[in-house]
Amino acid sequence: MRYVKTVEQVLKIMNNIEQIRNIGIIAHVDHGKTTTTDSLLAAAGLISPRLAGQLLALDYLDVEQKRGITVKSANISLYHEYEGRPYVINLVDTPGHVDFSGKVTRSLRMMDGAIVVVDAVEGVMTQTETVLRQALEERVRPLLYINKIDRLIKELKMSKEEIMQRFVSIIKEINSLIETYADPEFKKKWLLDPKQGMVAFGSAKDRIGITIPMSVKKGVKMDDIIEVYMSGDKEALEELRRKIPLHEALLDMVVKFVPNPREAQRYRIPKIWKGDINSEIGRAMLEADPNGPLVFFVCDMRWDPHAGFVATGRVFSGTLRSGEEVYLINARQSQKVLQVSLYMGPYREVVPAIPAGNVAAVLGLDAARAGETVVNVKYKDVMVPFERLRYIAEPVVTMAIEPKKTTDLTKLIDALRKISIEDPNIIVKINEETGEYLISGMGHLHLEIVLTLLKERFGLEVETTPPIVVYRETAREKSKIFEGKSPNKHNKLYISIEPLNQETIELIQRGVITEDMDPYKRAKILRDEAGWEYDEAKRIWAIDENINVFVDMTTGVQHLREVKDTIIQGFRLAMREGPLAAEPVRGLKVVLHDAVIHEDPAHRGPAQIFPAVRNPIYAAILSSRPTLLEPLQKLEIKVPIDYMGNITAVLARRRGRILNVVHLVGNIVKIIAEIPVAESFDLANELRSASAGRAFWGTEFSRWAPVPDTLLWDLVKKIRQRKGLKPEPPKPEDFISL
DSSP: OOOOOOHHHHHHHHTSGGGEEEEEEEESTTSSHHHHHHHHHHHTTSSOTTTTTTSOTTOOSHHHHHHTOOOSOEEEEEEEEETTEEEEEEEEEOOOSGGGHHHHHHHHTTOSEEEEEEETTTOSOHHHHHHHHHHHHTTOEEEEEEEOHHHHHHTTOOOHHHHHHHHHHHHHHHHHHHHHHSOGGGTTTTOOOGGGTOEEEEETTTTEEEOHHHHHHHTOOHHHHHHHHHHTOHHHHHHHHHHSBHHHHHHHHHHHHSOOHHHHHHHHHHHHOOSOTTSHHHHHHHTTOTTSOOEEEEEEEEEETTTEEEEEEEEEESEEETTOEEEETTTTEEEEOOEEEEEETTEEEEESEEETTSEEEEESOTTOOTTOEEEEGGGTTTOOOOOOOOOSSOOOEEEEEEESSGGGHHHHHHHHHHHHHHOTTSEEEEOTTTOOEEEEESSHHHHHHHHHHHHHHHOOOEEEOOOEEOOEEEESSOOOOEEEEOTTSSOEEEEEEEEOOHHHHHHHHTTSSOTTSOHHHHHHHHHHHHOOOHHHHHTEEEEOTTSOEEEEOOOSOTTHHHHHHHHHHHHHHHHHSOTTTSOOBOSEEEEEEEEEOOSSGGGSSHHHHHHHHHHHHHHHHHTSOEEEEEEEEEEEEEEEGGGHHHHHHHHHHTTOEEEEEEEOSTTEEEEEEEEEGGGOTTHHHHHHHHTTTOOEEEEEEEEEEEOOHHHHHHHHHHHHHHTTOOSSOOOGGGGSOO
């Protein structure tokens, strides 16, 4: 077998779009994505076949090696021959841990197909469903690899019939998710048919894999594999490795069923790009035309201590060349491409150019961020950027951080800046009053990884406060109209608030409704799907990041247009810190009913308008049953039925709520529950001891929910004291000058 391929050989094939595939491997944490990837690398001659499965080659951060989880998405170009024809397979390895789901979202933009890896014992878990749903939303075609089949034989001692039944139930579950979440034209087309070879079965650790067509071709039956595992015969296993290598099963499946970039872009571009498909750029992207205008989408920014920032992404049109001047749409500036490379394992190989349809790494685009659209300078005024990438979770845990040595402060600021560019789900803020640096992440593990990165990559020893959970403020009732006056009494705004209904919140969350869309189109959707009055929906002025909406219902107010931007700015500032505990406000409709605006611009600047906006909003919130919302995690636990009582007791102690219990194969049950993030500190250890180490679980962000009334005022007091505020929250009259 000819393993090693040179960069020149890979580049040659990359110029023929029919022979390119862009794929990723997605799965729940610990289901074997990275070990699967290693088998593919071994076959590409980039690491020794003997070490695959132990090397975790794409986990190139020390922190990943130590924890055995992948926190970054890495990229690689593989070489594979199928039916005598060579192919280049650009492979993206993605994180499976819920705290890193933002990186999964970005990685998906680079792929046209995804291998969904499912542990044969654990089956389809919460995170499997989440990443599959994300993939289908990006029109990425799924294929299935059922991994760790040896565990069914060695650990669960299943019979052949039970094993087959297990496979059938996993395939059915994945197919039902495809039918639920795929766009209408793909619901049937993408259903997995194992007979055609769309499902592979095997063990990534042992580097074996098989599909039904391969079984026929090679004369190896599932019975033979079961037999080998039952007997524990090492030589027979080695023979299987030679006959049915995992990389062959998976890469054959990819070449056969994942479309080439041109085919995929024809149906993906209309979904992920909102520009005119019939424009020159639109047509070039639909055709993945290497001679068209350059369009490069940045999915990931990574800091390299030797080279600076490396932008990784996909070339959707044109050819990316070093030395070329390009324009960054979001950053609104031109930069020069200093170097173009392709990935070979964790290493970048410098090449002169990379054509449309491929994944590339670029030096020189320091101003880019994940989600940036890079184009040929000539097209800077006509290019519509790609849709903003939507992350399915938001940072909910925060800690303050400072360097052990005060002389390291500048170094810490620089390191945090680099980390937050690499990972937009890490939010870094400075508390102006205390001078503390605050970092917020998706969960405790996410923040732990940041601390490890600071130590290992930047040589920084830091001190931190215990992690704290971030809350949101809201009101539960509609308020009356409050008058807000500017400090000089020359401007008056009349404002009320009310909670947004769930339908509106979901439309904004899913990106169906955005601030910058056509007001008439938005009004129609809100009327039809969320029960809004058409006239009110048409008058939306602003939608902020925490799902608050500002509506102007005034008529004929003089000079209002001139202060519109200042009013919107005042609304955004008020929503950033609510009156109850200075936490962000979420899920409110703020309505401006009437206004008196001074004719002289000198009397209506931000210093006058901001308080006139903020004060009536605060008074309205405080008079309308204000409350705090806490983040809830959805928890899915698979455990033998004998331990179910212990697990439910743990959940009950932590204010958990059981949503459903499903009986799985044998004596295993699946418990689906919700638990407040505030109660999830050290939950893993407790679940382990309550189940004698036999529980498997996964978590994902579920929703924001009101804090129980019995805990509310104590919690408000604690948060206010922590922030150095008076323990008692203000009253509505504190914001209204009587």
